[in-house]
Amino acid sequence: MRELLKIVSQLIVVYDACVLYPAPLRDLLMWLALSDLFQAKWTDRIHQEWISNVLKNRPDLTLNQLNRTKSLMNFHVRDALVNNYEDLIPSLTLPDPNDRHILATAIKAKASLIITFNLKDFPFSILRNYQVEAITPDEFILELIDIDEKAVIQAATQQKNTLKNPPFTLEQYLESLTKQNLIETAKLLKNLLDN
Numbered sequence: 001m002r003e004l005l006k007i008v009s010q011l012i013v014v015y016d017a018c019v020l021y022p023a024p025l026r027d028l029l030m031w032l033a034l035s036d037l038f039q040a041k042w043t044d045r046i047h048q049e050w051i052s053n054v055l056k057n058r059p060d061l062t063l064n065q066l067n068r069t070k071s072l073m074n075f076h077v078r079d080a081l082v083n084n085y086e087d088l089i090p091s092l093t094l095p096d097p098n099d100r101h102i103l104a105t106a107i108k109a110k111a112s113l114i115i116t117f118n119l120k121d122f123p124f125s126i127l128r129n130y131q132v133e134a135i136t137p138d139e140f141i142l143e144l145i146d147i148d149e150k151a152v153i154q155a156a157t158q159q160k161n162t163l164k165n166p167p168f169t170l171e172q173y174l175e176s177l178t179k180q181n182l183i184e185t186a187k188l189l190k191n192l193l194d195n
Contacts, residue, residue, distance in 0.1 A: 011038040014082075014106045016099075016116035017049035019137050025180040026050075026069075027162075029115070029137065031155035033077045037144055041109040042073075043082050045101050082109045096121045106132045115140050117181065141185045149192065156189055 020026045020042070033040035051066045074081050085101070085108035092100040099121045106114050107130050114122055114134040122134035135143075145152045160173045168176065170193060177186040 011113070012041060012109055012111040013038055013113040013115050013140070014041045014102060014109060014111045015046065016102050016114060016118065017046045017053070018117045019115050020046065020050040021053050022180055024176050025137060025182070028141075028156065028159050028177070028180075028182075030073060030077065031159045032141070032144065032152065033080070035148075035151040035155050037148055037151055040077050040080050041082050041105060041111055042080055043085065043101070043105050046105070047073075084108065094121060094126060095123065103127070103130065103132065106130065113140065136181070138182045138185050141182060142188065145185070145188060145192075153189070153192055156193075 015029060019029060029040070032038075047070045051063070051070065054061060054066060055063060082105050085104040088104035088107055089100045092103050094100050094103060096118075099118070102114055102116070103122070103126075105111070111132060114127070114132060115137055116122060116134050117136060119134050119136065124133065127133055141152065156173075160168055160170070163173065170190075174186045174190050177189070
């Protein structure tokens, strides 16, 4: 994997819906995508999945609000939206057939990585046939820190500085990352930001 990440300008990753569902994680992943360390990719179907799940669990949010978020994501992250991947789906096999569209997206986009919490649904034994690997957001961000520490610190700082209602202290911000299962990332950022 490290070899993949060393070719930063060519690195293409697909965000699974599960990493776009929690707003704090989605926000950090967007700031990182804007850093140009890699190219983030997704589809309308991926958007549909995370939006549908947010609406089920957050009745205080509306479809219009989440569609606005989707539009902003599509607008600000260059060439992120992948189309014409659907015809690949029937030929793919994964433990959960409902995840085949994620792998199809990765193949169509020529992505090296799928960023997901659901590693069991994307076994290496299958993904390696397509030169794709699935990793968690925590692993992904740690690798990005290894490649360009300043860019990741800048993205995290930009995210923290946008949190104004209420404003977050550094400790609160790092705690919010920990709650998103970015445990090692939060620890490393604490050390980097404390210095």
